[in-house]
Amino acid sequence: MISFSPSEDQQMIVTMVKQFATDEMRKIYRHCDESGEIPAQIIDKAWGMGFISSAIPEKYGGAGEEHSAVTASLLAEELAWGDLSMTMHILSPSLFVVPVLLMGTEEQKAKYLPAFCGNKFHSTTAALMEPHFNFDASALTTTAERKNGHYILNGSKCFVPIAADASSLLVYANEGGKTQGFIVEKGTAGLKISEREKNMGIKALATYELAFQNCKVPKENKLGGDKGCDFNTLMNCSRVALSAMAVGVARAAFEYSRDYAKTRIAFGEPIASRQAIAFMLAEMAIEIDATRLMTWEAAWMLDKKKDATKEASLLKNYADDMVMVATDRAVQILGGHGYIREHPVELWFRNGRGFTTFDGMAIV
Amino acid sequence: MIDFELTPEELQVIKAAHEEAEKLVRPIARYYDEHEHEEPSELINRLWEQTLKGQGTGLIGLGVGAVLRIEEACWGDAGLMLANPGSGLGGAAILQSGTSDQQARFLTRFSQGTPKWGAMAMTEPGCGSDTSAIQTTAVRDGNEWVLNGEKIFITGGARAFNNPGGLIVVWATVDKSAGRAGMKSFVVEQGTPGMRLEKLEKKLGIRASDTASIVFENCRIPYENILGSPEVRSTDSGSTAGFRRAMATFDATRPIIAAMALGVARASLDFVKEELEKQGVKIRYGVPKTKLTAIERDVMDMESAYKAAKMLMMRAVWLMSQFKPNSLESSMSKAKAGLATSYITQKAVELMGPLGYSRKWLLEKWMRDGKINDIFEGTGQINMLVVARRILEFSSRELK
Numbered sequence: 001m002i003s004f005s006p007s008e009d010q011q012m013i014v015t016m017v018k019q020f021a022t023d024e025m026r027k028i029y030r031h032c033d034e035s036g037e038i039p040a041q042i043i044d045k046a047w048g049m050g051f052i053s054s055a056i057p058e059k060y061g062g063a064g065e066e067h068s069a070v071t072a073s074l075l076a077e078e079l080a081w082g083d084l085s086m087t088m089h090i091l092s093p094s095l096f097v098v099p100v101l102l103m104g105t106e107e108q109k110a111k112y113l114p115a116f117c118g119n120k121f122h123s124t125t126a127a128l129m130e131p132h133f134n135f136d137a138s139a140l141t142t143t144a145e146r147k148n149g150h151y152i153l154n155g156s157k158c159f160v161p162i163a164a165d166a167s168s169l170l171v172y173a174n175e176g177g178k179t180q181g182f183i184v185e186k187g188t189a190g191l192k193i194s195e196r197e198k199n200m201g202i203k204a205l206a207t208y209e210l211a212f213q214n215c216k217v218p219k220e221n222k223l224g225g226d227k228g229c230d231f232n233t234l235m236n237c238s239r240v241a242l243s244a245m246a247v248g249v250a251r252a253a254f255e256y257s258r259d260y261a262k263t264r265i266a267f268g269e270p271i272a273s274r275q276a277i278a279f280m281l282a283e284m285a286i287e288i289d290a291t292r293l294m295t296w297e298a299a300w301m302l303d304k305k306k307d308a309t310k311e312a313s314l315l316k317n318y319a320d321d322m323v324m325v326a327t328d329r330a331v332q333i334l335g336g337h338g339y340i341r342e343h344p345v346e347l348w349f350r351n352g353r354g355f356t357t358f359d360g361m362a363i364v
Numbered sequence: 365m366i367d368f369e370l371t372p373e374e375l376q377v378i379k380a381a382h383e384e385a386e387k388l389v390r391p392i393a394r395y396y397d398e399h400e401h402e403e404p405s406e407l408i409n410r411l412w413e414q415t416l417k418g419q420g421t422g423l424i425g426l427g428v429g430a431v432l433r434i435e436e437a438c439w440g441d442a443g444l445m446l447a448n449p450g451s452g453l454g455g456a457a458i459l460q461s462g463t464s465d466q467q468a469r470f471l472t473r474f475s476q477g478t479p480k481w482g483a484m485a486m487t488e489p490g491c492g493s494d495t496s497a498i499q500t501t502a503v504r505d506g507n508e509w510v511l512n513g514e515k516i517f518i519t520g521g522a523r524a525f526n527n528p529g530g531l532i533v534v535w536a537t538v539d540k541s542a543g544r545a546g547m548k549s550f551v552v553e554q555g556t557p558g559m560r561l562e563k564l565e566k567k568l569g570i571r572a573s574d575t576a577s578i579v580f581e582n583c584r585i586p587y588e589n590i591l592g593s594p595e596v597r598s599t600d601s602g603s604t605a606g607f608r609r610a611m612a613t614f615d616a617t618r619p620i621i622a623a624m625a626l627g628v629a630r631a632s633l634d635f636v637k638e639e640l641e642k643q644g645v646k647i648r649y650g651v652p653k654t655k656l657t658a659i660e661r662d663v664m665d666m667e668s669a670y671k672a673a674k675m676l677m678m679r680a681v682w683l684m685s686q687f688k689p690n691s692l693e694s695s696m697s698k699a700k701a702g703l704a705t706s707y708i709t710q711k712a713v714e715l716m717g718p719l720g721y722s723r724k725w726l727l728e729k730w731m732r733d734g735k736i737n738d739i740f741e742g743t744g745q746i747n748m749l750v751v752a753r754r755i756l757e758f759s760s761r762e763l764k
Contacts, residue, residue: 002374002428003367004679010366070366136652235650262756273763278752285755286676286696293675294668300368310649311671317653318668356653 004293010071016049017075021082029083032204033347038089040121046090047121051075052097060109061117067101069237069299072364073244077292080248084351085204087245091362092161095126096170098237098363099181103229107220108183112168126170126181127157127210128360137172137179137235137359142212144173144182149219151175151182153190153212159361163193163208170223171212172231172360179231181223190215201350234363236312237302241362243295243312243319246355247288250323253330253348254284260343261333277333284326291315291322299364320356327352374429381433384415385440390726393441396572397729401564404444404572412449412479419475426459426616431623431681438627439634442733443572445624450474452520453741454482454533456620457549457613461592470551473529480529484613485515485578492517493746495535496544500580502536504594507587509550511536511558511580517565519740521576525561530554532578533591542596551589558583569732611691617741618694619680622701625737626677629670629705632712632730636663639716662715666708673697673704692754699747702738709734 006014024042032038056062072094079087097116100108116122130141142155153173163169169184169191184191194209223229258281261272271277294315301308327349331338338345370378388407396404437445451458451474458470473480491497500513511534515521524530532552539546552559562577637647640659647663648656656664676697683690709731713720720727738744753763 001367001369001371002678002682003365004682005366007365134652134654136655138650232650258755262758270762272756272758275749275752275763278756278758278763279748281755282699282748282752285751286700287672289679289693289696290672290676290700293679294671296366297368297671297675300366304369313650314664314668314671317664318672359652 004296006070006074010074013071014074014078017078018081020046020049021078025079025082025086029086029204030341030344030347032083032085034203034341036203036206038086038204042086043090043121044119046079046086048119051091052093052122053117055101056097056113056117057109060113062113067098069240069302069364070296073240073295073299076241076244076362076364077248077251077295080245081252082248083204084245084249084354085202087248088161088202088205088362091241092166093122093124095161095360095363096124096168099126099170099223099229099234102233102237103181103224105220105225108223108225112183115167122167123162123165124168124170125161125163125166126172126360126363127160127163128172129157129159129358131156131158131209135359138231139177140172140174140179142171142173144175144180144222146175146219150216151219151222153182153184153215153217155212157210157212158197159199159207159358160210161205161207161361163210164196164206169210171210173212175228178228180228181231181234182217183221183223184215184217188215188217199354201347201352201354203350232309233302235360236298236308237363238360239312239316240295240299240302240308241364242355242358243291243298243315244364245362246319246323246352247292247295249348249352249355250284250288250291250326253327253345253352254281254288256343256345256348257281257284257330257333257338260337264334271333280329280333284329287322288326291319294318302364323352323355370428370432374432377429377433378436380415381436382439384411385436389437389440389444393444393572393726394723394729396441396444396447397569398571398723400566400571401574404447407444408447408449408479416449416479417475426681427685428678428681431620431677434620435623435627435630438624439631440627441572442624442628442736443570445627446519446570446573447523449479449481449523451480451482451531452524453484453613453617454524454531454551456616457484457533458482458551458591460613460616461549462551466551466588466591470531477529479527481520481523481527482530483518483520483524483532483576485518485521485532485534487515487517489514489516493743496547498535498537498547499540500534500536501540502538502548502550502590504538504587505584508584509587509590511550511552511583511585514562514577514579516563516577517740518576518578519573521578522561522564522574525554525559525576525578528554532559534580538594539596546596548594549591550585551591552580552583552585553589556583556585568735569729570736614742615689615691615694616684618698618747619677619684619690621737621741622673622677622680622694622697625701625705625734626670626674628730628734628737629666629673629701629708632709632727632734633663633666633670635725635727636666636712636715639719659715662711666711669704669707673701676700692751695742695747695750695754698742699744699751702744702747705734706738 055067058064192211298311330345537546565575680694680697
């Protein structure tokens with residue numbers, strides 16, 4: 001039965017996250033962007049809300065709630081409305097947890113999941129993207145070769161969130177033409193974490209380039225064991241997560257520029273009284289809503305275990321364009337003020353540009 | 365609980381409507397495009413007996429199933445769908461603002477007897493989107509209203525005018541000095557003296573649907589044919605009930621137009637994908653943009669535009685089915701669907717080249733048919749204006 005109404009539980013989560021985004025993230029996001037640092041206290045506070053542990057089964061110490069991509073999309077939008085850098089940092093452990101939860105072996109679940117159920121932020125991440133043009137997640141240049149009960153990883157990765165602090169990483173590599181995940185523990189020989197990257201946007205998120213040189217991991221560390229993982233589904237989960245975040249960023253830009261346009265007076269009336277401005281805002285509102293609903297649909301398909309490849313990839317492309325248009329319009333509506341760092345729209349514009357390049361940097 | 369699963373009943377409705385569209389409608393779509401104003405009597409009688417009569421006002425589109433049925437019908441042919449018997453937009457207005465007495469009196473007939481049509485007359489030679497500028501007058505004379513004025517662009521107006529049991533909902537002012545507050549709607553029965561069918565328009569597309577001008581000259585109708593209250597209060601805030609009711613009718617009808625638009629868009633999209641498949645071109649979902657061909661990117665853009673518009677349409681309809689306000693959402697869905705359909709149908713002609721431009725195929729027709737959805741029941745721009753005013757919380761004075 002068609003319904004566009006989130007459940008009561010979901011509405012409570014959204015309210016809670018919105019509060020957090022308003023009271024905490026929005027207070028410091030500019031400072032974080034300028035300094036490149038996110039205070040540990042805000043990360044821990046978000047951790048305490050249980051985004052990561054909620055779907056971990058009780059036997060591993062989690063809340064044992066059903067994993068829901070729809071719920072995760074709702075909260076990802078709200079967090080990203082607060083700030084994208086912080087969101088990606090806060091949710092970075094899910095890059096590790098969700099694949100293990102959905103596709104890990106029993107041993108992998110028992111070994112790794114309990115660490116996510118403590119009081120402190122458990123730094124983990126995943127490495128998918130590679131530093132070259134024409135990146136294709138289903139044809140990676142990083143390779144994994146099986147040798148004597150081990151896998152040998154070779155290649156390089158980029159845009160890996162919080163890699164320097166991560167105790168374990170899920171590294172995606174090409175094994176005989178297929179993308180598979182490999183758990184690499186901190187300090188493994190042959191894993192080199194380079195200096196922190198400098199990016200156009202999401203500047204408060206620490207991302208790193210990684211190099212693998214004959215990096216040897218035990219065969220037990222292959223996600224899903226010998227049979228491996230269904231990487232395509234993980235990509236779809238990522239497409240949905242990133243699209244939800246794109247909606248959050250676009251909504252932030254929309255709301256700010258809408259409020260600005262109502263108070264900024266030109267020629268004796270608010271600039272929003274001119275159709276040239278008002279129609280830009282109307283278009284933003286329409287496209288944001290459309291993208292959100294498409295996100296929900298693709299997330300719902302994931303929850304129903306349907307193949308969401310078509311929906312999720314159409315969605316991701318649409319969301320990438322939408323967030324760029326929306327954040328660009330927001331800068332345009334503020335005019336010269338939009339270009340000044342006193343206003344947040346230039347920050348959202350820089351963050352918004354990232355989505356077309358992000359792949360696998362978030363997951364639901 | 366967010367859910368996108370259609371019920372078995374809805375799936376059944378879609379399936380049946382699709383079969384009808386494919387088997388009965390598509391084969392004659394071109395003929396009635398090229399023979400404008402010729403009556404597709406066989407189809408009309410068949411659909412009436414087979415489906416439409418049994419569904420009565422359930423067809424008006426106040427639920428998900430009804431609207432998806434309309435999408436399928438327009439996938440078959442938008443013009444022929446609009447020529448279908450039924451209470452049409454007039455019925456939507458009666459459902460929105462009629463008393464239960466009036467609903468029984470005017471709507472019961474649409475599930476009985478011979479095929480019948482309902483229509484709505486809003487636009488005039490001097491006013492289109494600015495419906496508050498209506499010049500047609502309704503003057504009370506004892507227990508009658510006397511209507512005078514000219515209405516144009518009445519979808520299905522001729523069929524409602526010509527066929528027994530037809531009715532037309534006419535918007536008129538009872539007090540020009542009261543502005544919007546004076547605007548009321550009236551049900552005029554087929555065969556009422558003083559009503560004249562003036563003209564049938566020749567159109568770019570949806571040619572199987574008639575678009576009529578009707579002149580009212582001292583046209584007398586019973587007093588109880590007014591929909592809603594006859595009161596015209598002074599300029600206080602509650603005074604524009606009549607106008608707001610007209611606009612509320614649009615809240616109900618705009619998602620229906622969006623569904624019609626989507627039917628045409630999907631017809632084009634399906635055709636393009638089938639042709640590409642025949643040529644061995646596969647659309648590779650999930651492949652990075654940089655590795656896609658231009659045609660794959662185009663098709664994906666068309667598909668996502670369709671999907672975006674469809675989601676907005678479904679939400680607007682769902683809200684309506686829950687009796688929740690949907691004015692913003694229905695205008696959003698109409699604006700988006702009109703744009704998306706123009707884009708998709710035009711792109712389809714471009715992509716298919718000679719197959720697109722030739723009248724041998726239906727793509728060029730769908731491009732012509734699709735365009736109407738960006739125009740009737742409020743142009744794309746008027747819908748953008750409604751959306752803009754809502755999100756800004758601006759009155760029509762604050763945002764012109």
